[in-house]
Amino acid sequence: MHLDNPLIAFKQEGPRITAWTSTSSSPVVSEDPNEDHRYGHLTAPLRQRGLEVTVEYGLSDYIVHAALPDGSSLIISPPQEPPSEDPEFPESWTAIRHRDTGPSVYEEIYDSEPGGPDARYGGSVPSLLAAIDARLDQLGVPPRLEHQRSSQERVADAVLHRAGFIAAVAFGGEHYHRLPAAMTDPTEQRRAVTRAFTALEAEGFNSRAIRPCSRPRAEVR
Structure with a gap:
């Protein structure tokens, strides 16, 4: 092509x-769209910002992993323990930035689980992406090109x-x-x-x- x-x-x-x-x-879809495991609405916006994105299996469901320019990683996850009652439409999301090597990093970017700071948004994907975009802007990740x-x-x-x-x-x-x-x-x-x-x-x-x-x-x- x-x-x-x-x-x-x-x-x-x-x-x-x-x-x-x-x-x-x-990049609306990956080269092998099956690799996105129904998370294309999350992986596409991240790839459009130039990030390398994969979808991996977590404890009980798939999670989205994005490598950030500073060597840290962004992990986006639906409920894992216990898993979501409706995998197609998770009732909450978490987004964590972490780095194990060098200066360690563990930062909670978004948490809409019950009792979390973003619990009022529940399973809202636009709210999740808005919070992630705001943090990526602060980290100097290139913007999404028009x-x-x-x-x-x-x-x-x-x-x-x-x-x-x-x-x-x-x-x-x-x-x-x-x-x-x-x-x-x-x-x-x-x-x-x-x-x-x-x-x-x-x-x-x-x-x-x-x-x-x-x-x-x-x-x-």
């Missing part, structure tokens, strides 16, 4: 199908709209498309994705085959 060409990644989680458009300057959508991305938007996808905005401001919530019939969903693939190819995009446990992808030649 040419670095300036957008990648359209189709994602299926249960009955929900979404389509994400990203470029090298706008991304001007290319003509190819605008073409992809139009194609997805004609195929039946609806424009939406995720936590952190990332734009994506989704099939209507009422469209739950697998046959109807496949037809919509096929329409999108066919139209993308007609506009000069190159559709790749769907891989097991992955999602269909299309990229500009």
Whole structure:
């Protein structure tokens, strides 16, 4: 893929199908989106600030790990002990900055667990990201660059709209498309994705085959 060409990644989680458009300057999804383990709304804003981000398994659920320029790490975690009753929508979050080597660091950036200083926000992801962004600003992490959508991305938007996808905005401001919530019939969903693939190819995009446990992808030649 040419670095300036957008990648359209189709994602299926249960009955929900979404389509994400990203470029090298706008990393909406990782190279292997399965590695984000449903935390793309957290990893994308961090990657857009130039941070190296991974998702690892903690005590009872996945956590987000970001390496910071000063050698410390940012850990974002849903409830672990006990785990969240609803893993898809955790009722609280913690964000910790730490460093084990050299001058040790342990800093609580955000804690919305019951009794925590941010408990009033509960599972709010925008509040979590706002607190993290404010601390990253103080630490001198480069800001998130404003991304001007290319003509190819605008073409992809139009194609997805004609195929039946609806424009939406995720936590952190990332734009994506989704099939209507009422469209739950697998046959109807496949037809919509096929329409999108066919139209993308007609506009000069190159559709790749769907891989097991992955999602269909299309990229500009």
